[in-house]
Amino acid sequence: MNQVLVSAPSNIALIKYMGKIEGSGNKPTNGSLSYTLENLRTFVRLTEIEGGKDQWKLLVREDLEKMDLSEKGQQRFLKHLQNLKDKWGVTKNFLVESANNFPSDCGLASSASSFAALTLAAAQMFQKINPQPWGEDKKVLSELSRQGSGSSCRSLFSPWAIWLHEYAEPMNLPVKDMHHIVVVVEDSKKEVSSSEAHKLVTTSPRFEGRVERAEIRLKDLSQALQFDDWHMARQIVWDEFIDMHRLFETSTPSFSYMTDGSKKVLEECQKLWNKWQDGPLVTMDAGANVHMLFRNDQKKSFETYRELFKNEFKVLAFEGVKSDVH
Ligand code: PMV
Numbered sequence: 001m002n003q004v005l006v007s008a009p010s011n012i013a014l015i016k017y018m019g020k021i022e023g024s025g026n027k028p029t030n031g032s033l034s035y036t037l038e039n040l041r042t043f044v045r046l047t048e049i050e051g052g053k054d055q056w057k058l059l060v061r062e063d064l065e066k067m068d069l070s071e072k073g074q075q076r077f078l079k080h081l082q083n084l085k086d087k088w089g090v091t092k093n094f095l096v097e098s099a100n101n102f103p104s105d106c107g108l109a110s111s112a113s114s115f116a117a118l119t120l121a122a123a124q125m126f127q128k129i130n131p132q133p134w135g136e137d138k139k140v141l142s143e144l145s146r147q148g149s150g151s152s153c154r155s156l157f158s159p160w161a162i163w164l165h166e167y168a169e170p171m172n173l174p175v176k177d178m179h180h181i182v183v184v185v186e187d188s189k190k191e192v193s194s195s196e197a198h199k200l201v202t203t204s205p206r207f208e209g210r211v212e213r214a215e216i217r218l219k220d221l222s223q224a225l226q227f228d229d230w231h232m233a234r235q236i237v238w239d240e241f242i243d244m245h246r247l248f249e250t251s252t253p254s255f256s257y258m259t260d261g262s263k264k265v266l267e268e269c270q271k272l273w274n275k276w277q278d279g280p281l282v283t284m285d286a287g288a289n290v291h292m293l294f295r296n297d298q299k300k301s302f303e304t305y306r307e308l309f310k311n312e313f314k315v316l317a318f319e320g321v322k323s324d325v326h
Pocket residue numbers: 012013015016017018032109111149150151152194195285286
């Protein structure tokens with residue numbers, strides 16, 4: 001039986017991809033920079049089947065979460081598989097089984113990890129069936145993954161990925177093995193999908209100048225991280241997610257993902273930062289949850305934040321790999 005099992009991580013953007021060039025297969029209007037979340041992964045098992053057509057099923061494994069993929073979600077996933085089959089000239093049919101190792105009911109986007117995992121699984125399988133000279137080139141695979149879900153193209157590189165145009169590339173920065181907290185403020189389904197958000201933001205008067213603002217922050221953040229300027233990095237990352245959320249709030253029609261809970265968590269982060277003049281990079285995606293990234297040497301602070309928010313919210317906390325262990 002021809003079968004492959006592959007997993008891919010999620011990622012969190014510190015400079016956001018928001019706004020895409022219409023009809024371009026998810027080419028972004030601005031460059032983005034992300035940190036790869038190795039602990040949040042999608043697993044995809046691809047099995048060749050005789051006849052019939054491509055199908056999706058939940059991958060059942062004790063260590064993986066049970067999730068419900070809507071009919072629309074399944075179609076989008078299978079359409080991506082079809083694109084990959086066309087690219088490799090493969091005509092066989094497959095059973096796609098997938099599942100995440102993180103709860104699907106906590107508002108964490110899984111499209112980045114799932115599309116990256118499907119792309120990698122298909123590449124592994126199709127290279128056996130009809131090998132292509134470009135079939136193992138990470139840039140080509142990143143470009144293909146992007147066509148399924150934009151942000152997934154960054155999940156092929158770790159720990160940092162930069163995505164400017166067609167594909168993402170690894171970025172070499174000294175900050176590694178960060179600890180990660182997600183304060184799960186809201187776990188219900190989003191009312192405005194990120195695909196809709198990409199379209200709506202272009203109606204905001206603040207979209208004018210957005211590309212330039214993002215490009216400047218991308219340059220400044222890369223430098224700050226390169227030269228260990230954590231204060232600067234933290235400020236840029238904060239300004240950037242606020243900028244994205246302001247675009248949402250000033251679109252026509254306007255929408256918002258920020259809840260009272262998100263605001264409370266952000267205020268608390270700001271208070272702690274003012275008190276200690278140190279703390280995590282704080283960011284939010286197109287959702288209500290708040291992500292925090294701590295340097296590897298901020299383990300104590302990571303624990304303090306985890307304990308603080310645990311009383312009121314669901315908190316997912318992942319320790320980065322210790323850099324002193326080789
Ligand atoms: O990949 P999409 O279309 O789901 O876009 C996601 C965009 C954000 O998550 C909001 C930001 C980003 O760069 O990941």
